[in-house]
Amino acid sequence: MMRLQSRVWRLGLRSERFASAARKAREAVWRVADVRAISRSASPGEAERQTPDARRQTENATPETLFDADFLRKLERLRLIAKRLTFANAKGEHATSRRGFSLEFSDYRRYQHGDDLRYVDWNVYRRLDKLLLKIFTAEAELNVYLLVDTSLSMAQGAPTKLTYAKQVAAALGYIGLKNLDRVGGASFSAALHKPLTLGRGRQQILKLFGFLTRLSCGGETQLRAAVHSFTNLFRQPGFVIIVSDLFDPIGWRAALEELTNKKHQVLTIHIVDPQELSPEAYGDVALRDVENGRERKFFLDDTLIKRYREELERYFGEIEAVCAARHIDYLRTTTDVPFDDFVLQALRRVSSVK
Incomplete structure (x- = not known):
């Protein structure tokens, strides 16, 4: 179990590094046009x-x-x-099946057996020794x-x-x-x-x-x-x-x-x-x-x-x-x-x- 958690944790770090690089790249693209x-x-x-x-x-x-x-x-x-x-008054966060939406972090809940380990916040686990799952809302x-x-x-x-x-x-x-x-x-x-x-x-x-x-x-x-x-x-x-x-x-x-x-x-x-x-x-x-x-x-x-x-x-x-x-x-x-x-x-x- 510990080996699995360690492997998933490394994957999580790799995913976070990729996400950070993606954010920086997106910011570079979004510089104000001259x-x-x-x-x-x-x-x-x-x-x-x-x-x-x-x-x-x-x-x-x-x-x-x-x-x-x-x-x-x-x-x-x-x-x-x-x-x-x-x-916010215009967007109204709600789940949607339409094309064209983004996932936005909403809250945490306790991990339950069978939950997708990809959504465990391993940073929180390292600090608090608690398995908490990230909850996202689909924002149209x-x-x-x-x-x-x-x-x-x-x-x-x-x-x-x-x-x-x-x-x-x-x-x-x-x-x-x-x-x-x-x-x-x-x-x-x-x-x-x-x-x-x-x-x-x-x-x-x-x-x-x-x-x-x-x-x-x-x-x-x-x-x-x-x-x-x-x-x-x-x-x-x-x-x-x-x-x-x-x-x-x-x-x-x-x-x-x-x-x-x-x-x-x-x-x-x-x-x-x-x-x-x-x-x-x-x-x-x-x-x-x-x-x-x-x-x-x-x-x-x-x-x-x-x-x-x-x-x-x-x-x-x-x-x-x-x-x-x-x-x-x-x-x-x-x-x-x-x-x-x-x-x-x-x-x-x-x-x-x-």
Whole structure:
């Protein structure tokens, strides 16, 4: 018996050495892609058609400036902070027979006659002289879907709301890929645009950054139509992250309802330009809808600005109430908040510490 245990213990050590080497190799493969590789992944010929105004708004969103070395350093910082965090609310550990799952250590139990000796923790046996069996849970892979609003209203602000949305989406997608999840998604305005197919690994990081870099603004926001197309295209439930200014007073509610009805877990990230919270113009003004061109003239004074703020708060409150009723995580931010601070807040909202 002792000879058998000694042999199994040596096999266990060999297995642990192999696992350690495999982990180191995987870490080497998972080094952050450099900016030149990201630039190559975003060929100009694949750029979406954009209006002259939108092109001027997004001319600074090149791979070299949007996803530069400083940005990548911030991503690594976020990844290290998030190392103890998991999209636990979205994953829901459960046994599965589907392809595409990983085994994660869960607990110990006492060894019983007939148990597989491969799962005995021999390190514990050496220290405590007790035979304890490792228990693992099968964790289904998580599909993370990024839905990024590219309507014309996202071209407003400095930085633009779209630039901010790209950074937030890149960070959350990057962390999802580092967690070995599959990441994909699409942009939308009046309709769903060409999607980024689900994938994992280092190459998917390059594809994700290239996909986000090429996004430009155009068209109106029709979230309901876009989400309906999305649920028909991506039928497998997952974790949907919507990044939008939600300038769609008619369709946003139906869109969120459809996602939850299709068993998706949803995080809604509401991006607001600070000037939208506190208008500075006074007197005779003409307000033009940037998406449909409709124009209305007002005499803007303190009374009207107060009414505007009250209506805006009512709108925010309505979104928050619907999200709470549907168990949707909702986060609102302004573009003057550093994106990495906001992403850390988002991670803490949708994660739990292991």
